[in-house]
Amino acid sequence: MSGKKLKEAIKNAGYTQEEFAKLIHTNRSLISQWINGKKPSVTSVKKISKALKIPFDYFVEKPKNKINGLDKKDIKILELEKQVLMLENKVLKLEKENTELKNTKA
Numbered sequence: 001m002s003g004k005k006l007k008e009a010i011k012n013a014g015y016t017q018e019e020f021a022k023l024i025h026t027n028r029s030l031i032s033q034w035i036n037g038k039k040p041s042v043t044s045v046k047k048i049s050k051a052l053k054i055p056f057d058y059f060v061e062k063p064k065n066k067i068n069g070l071d072k073k074d075i076k077i078l079e080l081e082k083q084v085l086m087l088e089n090k091v092l093k094l095e096k097e098n099t100e101l102k103n104t105k106a
Contacts, residue, residue, distance in 0.1 A: 001040055001060065003034060003037055005058065006059065009054055009059075013053075017031045017035075020051070
């Protein structure tokens with residue numbers, strides 16, 4: 001959640017941080033933490049969006065660098081898993097060839 005968006009939404013709704021904290025049954029310190037980068041729980045974001053009458057999605061940060069729903073880390077993991085499978089297949093092929101060579105020598 002963007003702290004900047006939260007701060008602006010609270011201000012635009014005409015609340016102080018203290019007033020808004022009371023509205024959603026929390027304390028001003030926690031509101032300040034959220035504004036300064038601490039990520040609130042999904043339940044808290046739902047309370048915030050309901051109290052401010054702003055869609056939940058407005059507050060949820062969209063993931064960056066996603067391709068088909070996967071971020072760069074997920075894509076790298078999939079690429080590495082693919083490489084592992086390819087290497088495992090090569091090992092199996094070499095083991096099979098080795099067994100065949102042993103059988104022809106016997």
